[in-house]
Amino acid sequence: MKKDILIRVCMGPAGIAAGGKDILDEFKRIFHEKKIKASVGKKCSSHQVGCMGLCASDVLVDIVIDGIKTVYQHVKPDMVEKIVEDHIIGGKPVHRWMADEILVDFNKKQMKIVLSDCGKVDPEDIESYICADGYASARKVFSSMKPEDVINEIKLSGLRGRGGAGFPTGLKWELARKAQADTKYIICNADEGDPGAFMDRAVIEGNPHSVVEGMIITAYAVGSEKGYVYIRAEYPLAVERLRLAVKQAEDKGFLGKRIFNSDKNFNIVIKLGAGAFVCGEETALIASIEGQRGMPRSKPPFPVNKGLWEKPTVINNVETLANIPYIIKKGHAWYSSYGTEKSKGTKVFALTGKIKNTGLIEVPMGITLREIIYDIGGGLDEGKNLKAVQTGGPSGGCIPASMLDIKFDYESLAQAGSIVGSGGMIVLDNDDCMVNIAEYFTRFTQSESCGKCVPCRIGTKRLLEILEKITTGNGEEGDIEKLEELSEYIKKTSLCGLGQTAPNPVLSTIKYFRNEYEAHIREKKCPAKVCKHLLIYAIHKDICTGCGACKRVCPQEAIVGDHKFPHRIEHIKCIKCGACYDICRLNAVGRS
Amino acid sequence: MKRSNEDILHRHLENNGNIISLLQDIQAVFGYIPRESIYYFSEKLNIPSAYIYGVATFYSQFRLNPAGKHKITACCGTACHVKGAEKIIDSLKLELGLDDKEDTTKDGEFTLEKVACLGTCSFAPIVLIDGKVRGKVKHEILVREIKSMKKKK
Numbered sequence A: 001m002k003k004d005i006l007i008r009v010c011m012g013p014a015g016i017a018a019g020g021k022d023i024l025d026e027f028k029r030i031f032h033e034k035k036i037k038a039s040v041g042k043k044c045s046s047h048q049v050g051c052m053g054l055c056a057s058d059v060l061v062d063i064v065i066d067g068i069k070t071v072y073q074h075v076k077p078d079m080v081e082k083i084v085e086d087h088i089i090g091g092k093p094v095h096r097w098m099a100d101e102i103l104v105d106f107n108k109k110q111m112k113i114v115l116s117d118c119g120k121v122d123p124e125d126i127e128s129y130i131c132a133d134g135y136a137s138a139r140k141v142f143s144s145m146k147p148e149d150v151i152n153e154i155k156l157s158g159l160r161g162r163g164g165a166g167f168p169t170g171l172k173w174e175l176a177r178k179a180q181a182d183t184k185y186i187i188c189n190a191d192e193g194d195p196g197a198f199m200d201r202a203v204i205e206g207n208p209h210s211v212v213e214g215m216i217i218t219a220y221a222v223g224s225e226k227g228y229v230y231i232r233a234e235y236p237l238a239v240e241r242l243r244l245a246v247k248q249a250e251d252k253g254f255l256g257k258r259i260f261n262s263d264k265n266f267n268i269v270i271k272l273g274a275g276a277f278v279c280g281e282e283t284a285l286i287a288s289i290e291g292q293r294g295m296p297r298s299k300p301p302f303p304v305n306k307g308l309w310e311k312p313t314v315i316n317n318v319e320t321l322a323n324i325p326y327i328i329k330k331g332h333a334w335y336s337s338y339g340t341e342k343s344k345g346t347k348v349f350a351l352t353g354k355i356k357n358t359g360l361i362e363v364p365m366g367i368t369l370r371e372i373i374y375d376i377g378g379g380l381d382e383g384k385n386l387k388a389v390q391t392g393g394p395s396g397g398c399i400p401a402s403m404l405d406i407k408f409d410y411e412s413l414a415q416a417g418s419i420v421g422s423g424g425m426i427v428l429d430n431d432d433c434m435v436n437i438a439e440y441f442t443r444f445t446q447s448e449s450c451g452k453c454v455p456c457r458i459g460t461k462r463l464l465e466i467l468e469k470i471t472t473g474n475g476e477e478g479d480i481e482k483l484e485e486l487s488e489y490i491k492k493t494s495l496c497g498l499g500q501t502a503p504n505p506v507l508s509t510i511k512y513f514r515n516e517y518e519a520h521i522r523e524k525k526c527p528a529k530v531c532k533h534l535l536i537y538a539i540h541k542d543i544c545t546g547c548g549a550c551k552r553v554c555p556q557e558a559i560v561g562d563h564k565f566p567h568r569i570e571h572i573k574c575i576k577c578g579a580c581y582d583i584c585r586l587n588a589v590g591r592s
Numbered sequence B: 001m002k003r004s005n006e007d008i009l010h011r012h013l014e015n016n017g018n019i020i021s022l023l024q025d026i027q028a029v030f031g032y033i034p035r036e037s038i039y040y041f042s043e044k045l046n047i048p049s050a051y052i053y054g055v056a057t058f059y060s061q062f063r064l065n066p067a068g069k070h071k072i073t074a075c076c077g078t079a080c081h082v083k084g085a086e087k088i089i090d091s092l093k094l095e096l097g098l099d100d101k102e103d104t105t106k107d108g109e110f111t112l113e114k115v116a117c118l119g120t121c122s123f124a125p126i127v128l129i130d131g132k133v134r135g136k137v138k139h140e141i142l143v144r145e146i147k148s149m150k151k152k153k
């Protein structure tokens, strides 16, 4: 009785956080101890994989026996032994730990291209990717396609840049190919500065070779011998796996001199970012690779003509590059059969916030927001009501619940005042204050503004001041109009994309949630009870039993009262931290 | 300190003289960017110290002061924000006795850092304690943990 046994443990960002490594170690230990390899069959391997998608159920474990897959969810180290005993040795899966319909529903409406091998291949083993047909596209390109053919294929596929702006990738390559120069560079933008986004991190950690392969094909198409990956230092595991992938590809002769036995050379250098959101902007990124302060410059000239060290440079996002091998492999017609007329293919989103099934999803462009939130995401957490979905991070905006049937593509979202952006998707419920959200993003862009141009540096500062005024209860009539006016001005006159889009969160929240702004200004109330300066905490003396729980947690010693008698808050001392509110089981602490 | 700076200088020359890589090397060795190092490299490389400072202050990764023995990193990404990061940071500050401008306790034991986003949004809110991930954290549990770390000192 020989069996093929394959065990895959999710070690994506969330899988690791949930203890994926302990699970894998436990499997390895038990296999070793029980000499499973010898007793069960010739092939039995357990290995780590990148993000499997449904982060909310981590740690996810796939057990594949002779091609039949069983998925376990919420796996803890002490469950491993039983899974091995009952399922792998005994042949009876442990039903109560198996993933339920949620996982089936979660995957039903998804379409995986970029992520098709993510969660299947071992990111630290090039052979694992090669077994999944990895590097076949690069090989094909080098052996049987002219650079022009490659460019044409990508143009016909309709692929648009996934880094935010949605510029047609094939066209960008063509411009770079045509530029006259002795040296050309390609850069993979893995800065992912958007707060609330982790797609690029997950792709690199889950299948770094797809990015490397995408870069090799790009280099061939535009005629470049040197590539850079600009990756943020906050992603140490992604950096480590990428380094390993580059090394393994070099050893195989896919990188370096005369790659794929051709007369072409190509090297990849990894550059660590140093923590500046603006460095995701392409001209700032170039300045940063050159070792300077990461300040954007005005365009044109565009990087495809004058980029790194003044040479023609193609900058592409991680997800854009990871799409390339799959498009070459299956052809443009297959790729462009997904998506809408102007937005082809799929998009990866990081679905988070107040949603049940948080995780990494890949969906065809043109899917509706309703399908994403309810069919894939499983609806809201704790039965709360959807208020809005924030997309596109600090450059994007909020789409209100009333617009749930909006299609997800570049054009429709722009029309609604938001953007697809890089792919962050944060679900907000009735406990979220939209003025606070606008303030949050404005504070972010204000502190990340490089300061080169006045409208962005001073304009965002003024925006933030007005928002702070409103959320602390000092808002006045006319403030909303001031925000709108200032926003338009900043958008029109800033030098780079950061300033040009910084007001979007403010404008879109005013557009759809003006009443919340008005409540803060006129009634000095925060309807969602978030803005702490507008809240008052008080203890209902009829409900309070004097258990003293609140008194013990209050960091200010603001709560007075004798044991078993109703307590009281001394308002002068209270800093409105909410600790008492959170701890009281009887809901005796009220806030208004 | 001189010895280490010399080693870094060596590596730097191999690295084609990129100031950001230089600063990353310095920080990897000392844990921050010491003033002496800036003067040392300014002189050796013939680059104005103001220029090196200019680069060092532009990027949030670089510290100009030593960090505490324990590093607490709170994620301020959007997902963490809507799941209560602010409250967590407030309570950590209160527990560590840090005011708005400080990030390190007077006794040099703790540094509280905020980062833009760690990309682990599914486990929001996230806090790292000495590099180890704590997902879906609750402020009271964190505060308890800090209290016991203080005791062990």
Ligand SMILES: Cc1cc2nc3c(=O)[nH]c(=O)nc-3n(C[C@H](O)[C@H](O)[C@H](O)COP(=O)(O)O)c2cc1C
Binding pocket: A160, A161, A162, A163, A164, A165, A166, A167, A169, A189, A190, A191, A192, A193, A194, A277, A278, A279, A280, A281, A282, A283, A315, A316, A317, A318, A320, A321, A422, A496, A497, A498
């Ligand atoms: C402030 C700012 C931040 C950006 N951050 C990123 C980023 O983190 N990752 C990214 O790929 N593109 C980012 N971009 C977009 C890039 O400038 C560029 O358009 C993109 O990398 C091009 O690749 P693509 O055509 O494959 O999308 C940012 C742009 C701006 C204005």
Ligand code: SF4
Binding pocket: A278, A295, A296, A448, A449, A450, A451, A452, A453, A454, A456, A457, A494, A495, A496, A497, A498, A499, A500
């Ligand atoms: S818009 Fe802002 S980030 Fe962009 S160049 Fe101007 S100041 Fe710098």
Ligand code: SF4
Binding pocket: A537, A550, A553, A554, A555, A556, A557, A558, A559, A569, A573, A574, A575, A576, A577, A578, A579, A580, A581
């Ligand atoms: S809100 Fe915080 S400070 Fe105010 S009484 Fe409650 S626990 Fe004390």
